[in-house]
Amino acid sequence: MKYFLMLCACLIANNTLALPTYFIGEAMHINKSDMQAITQFYRRDNGVDKYAEVAYEVEFPIYGTFGLNEIDIELTGGINSAWYSSNFAMKVIVYCNDIALASDLSYGVRYERASYIVKPQIRSERQAIPQGCDTVKIRMEKQGNLSRMYFTNIEKIDVRLYITNKF
DSSP, X not given: OHHHHHHHHHHHHHHHHHSOOOBTTOEEEEEGGGSEEEEEEEEEETTEEEEEEEEXXXXXXXXXXXXXXXXXXXXXXXXXXXXXXXXXXEEEXXXXXXXXXXEEEEEEOEETTEEOOBOOOEEEEEEEOBTBOSEEEEEEEEESOHHHHHHXXXXXXXXXXXXXXXX
């Protein structure tokens, strides 16, 4: 019987580790490797199709929002591009259940062969969520014409998302 209880405890612990672990009130760090690149056809060069990365997205489930009518959102961090392509703008949008909740438009510049980081800053207090919030999506869209998007090489994305509610 003692071993049976230990086995049950191990199985329960194993099952909880397999669940997604983003709960309201936790900070989540998001890197470029977490995001999916969204591409668009740019041109055909010597029979080879070239695509521009026009946006980046990540979507994940969120727990702990049952019964909530509003949440607070904070997103900070940085987006780096290669030194040769950092005159660009990036729009960052936070969605909850495919409804846009907050956004920011930030600019990065290149000066004397050095890149300056795009630093999105989103802070939205008491943001209404009419049907709760089961999934959160972050979308980062390059701004400008397709040629600019093609030649802007995003090397690093490192942002922190914090969602909470007032008690």
